Amino acid sequence: MVKKRTSYVCSNCSYTTPKWMGRCPECGEWNTLEEKDETVVTEQNHRLFQSSPDAVYTHISEVETTDSERVKTGYKEFDRILGGGVVKGSYNLISGHPGIGKSTLMLQIALELSKQCKVLYLSAEESITQVKIRFERLAGKQGCGRLFLSNESNLDKLRAKLEEEDFDILFCDSIQSVYSPSVLGIPGSVSQIKECAVRLLETAKRKDITVFVVGHVTKNGEIAGPMLLEHMVDSVLIFEGDSSLGYRVLRCSKNRFGATDEIGIFTMTSNGLHEVENPSQFFLSDNLGTISGSARALVLEGTRPFLVEVQSLVTSSNLPQPRRVVTGIDSGRLAMICAILEKRCDIYFSNFDIFVNIAGGLKIKTPSIDMPLAASLFSSVFNLPLPVDWAFVGEIGLGGEVREVPGLDIMLKEGARLGLSKIFAPHERSSSGKEKKYPGKTEIIRISHIDEIREHTASTNIFDR
Numbered sequence: 001m002v003k004k005r006t007s008y009v010c011s012n013c014s015y016t017t018p019k020w021m022g023r024c025p026e027c028g029e030w031n032t033l034e035e036k037d038e039t040v041v042t043e044q045n046h047r048l049f050q051s052s053p054d055a056v057y058t059h060i061s062e063v064e065t066t067d068s069e070r071v072k073t074g075y076k077e078f079d080r081i082l083g084g085g086v087v088k089g090s091y092n093l094i095s096g097h098p099g100i101g102k103s104t105l106m107l108q109i110a111l112e113l114s115k116q117c118k119v120l121y122l123s124a125e126e127s128i129t130q131v132k133i134r135f136e137r138l139a140g141k142q143g144c145g146r147l148f149l150s151n152e153s154n155l156d157k158l159r160a161k162l163e164e165e166d167f168d169i170l171f172c173d174s175i176q177s178v179y180s181p182s183v184l185g186i187p188g189s190v191s192q193i194k195e196c197a198v199r200l201l202e203t204a205k206r207k208d209i210t211v212f213v214v215g216h217v218t219k220n221g222e223i224a225g226p227m228l229l230e231h232m233v234d235s236v237l238i239f240e241g242d243s244s245l246g247y248r249v250l251r252c253s254k255n256r257f258g259a260t261d262e263i264g265i266f267t268m269t270s271n272g273l274h275e276v277e278n279p280s281q282f283f284l285s286d287n288l289g290t291i292s293g294s295a296r297a298l299v300l301e302g303t304r305p306f307l308v309e310v311q312s313l314v315t316s317s318n319l320p321q322p323r324r325v326v327t328g329i330d331s332g333r334l335a336m337i338c339a340i341l342e343k344r345c346d347i348y349f350s351n352f353d354i355f356v357n358i359a360g361g362l363k364i365k366t367p368s369i370d371m372p373l374a375a376s377l378f379s380s381v382f383n384l385p386l387p388v389d390w391a392f393v394g395e396i397g398l399g400g401e402v403r404e405v406p407g408l409d410i411m412l413k414e415g416a417r418l419g420l421s422k423i424f425a426p427h428e429r430s431s432s433g434k435e436k437k438y439p440g441k442t443e444i445i446r447i448s449h450i451d452e453i454r455e456h457t458a459s460t461n462i463f464d465r
Helices: 076-081 102-113 128-139 155-164 190-207 228-232 331-345 367-382 408-417 452-456
Strands: 002-010 033-041 091-096 119-123 147-150 169-173 210-215 235-240 247-255 263-269 272-275 294-301 304-316 324-327 352-358 390-392 422-426 443-447
Touching: 076 247, 076 263, 091 102, 091 190, 091 228, 102 119, 102 128, 102 169, 102 210, 102 272, 119 128, 128 147, 155 190, 169 190, 190 210, 190 228, 294 367, 294 408, 304 367, 304 408, 324 331, 331 352, 331 367, 352 367, 367 390, 367 422, 367 452, 408 422
Parallel strands: 091 210, 091 235, 119 147, 119 169, 169 210, 294 390, 324 352, 390 422, 422 443
Antiparallel strands: 002 033, 235 247, 247 263, 263 272, 294 304, 304 352
């Protein structure tokens, strides 16, 4: 059944209202509401897509799955983030700041997947010639396989072609650049992003096409568009990193087919992105062990343990309000650790400026960074360097007690594998009561209170006044 409907649409933000108003309540602009006549079709809905037209439900035992539901991309970091590879028919969103390398990563993934699948790369922001130049720079002498390019920004035309051709994987760069003529609003508006995302989802599920969508971010770092975009996709990948640094961090914030909070580390070069196989060596400086204020920290991102360097500089201040400059961790965590050290260890920072940095520009959010931070502050206050083969891990409570952190056993195994001589860690809650053995000569020193660090290191005069 076809019905006529009159509405008013804002030309600035695509806000729709059934009556005219002088000022748009959404964006606050004046005289932007324009009258539009819409044709509403109520007898069908393009959003209705079912895998089985004959039955609305199926018993779980009757659903068939195979071992080939995942496709390897050729990049171990990328496959591990997605849970072991790309799931066929999945809908994936990747976002990040401009110039961070989103398109470069998608181009490289498309090149690898084209060797085993039929891939369509849609770049509505560039011409086909420009895309080919970038492909040639990244591909070098290797072939492009079954890779097809398109710069069609009309999503309805693209979906019609997808119905005719049997593509396995679709890359859309970006969702803010495509549009549907049947929807009011300019490309990138909320209404266009919502409708284009839903229609791509419908095509992906019905045709069993794996879709990768590149999304822009706002000036606040959030994904541009409605929250519906993040809800409907199967995985959300965030590309992070400072464009002035040589590394990029790909973080998974949502994954229906694997673990969340996984990260992959890449380096950006003139020939594209390269995987970092050993991040522990990548984030450590060469002068660790020769200067005070540096401590090694064992951290766990997702299921991946590695070492990072925590740097602290505590220096006297003549300011009425001493400075607290923090890079890589939450400033509130530094304030909490300083308050605990003052209360429980009689070390006062009221007349000192404190500068804290995570070497390499990495951002750490896990509470296991508490004890390494306290150790680096100890080292800087007493101006004595820590041994290069020591590491710290553990959360510190307000009473100064050191608490166990999730994944402690995995981090201790990684520290033993790297050949550390001592690892200061909290006690584990084990029902057997037996101390676990780790390979190598690594000594695990169990700490129950933060003040015990000075007691255990008294023989080396590390923290003696």
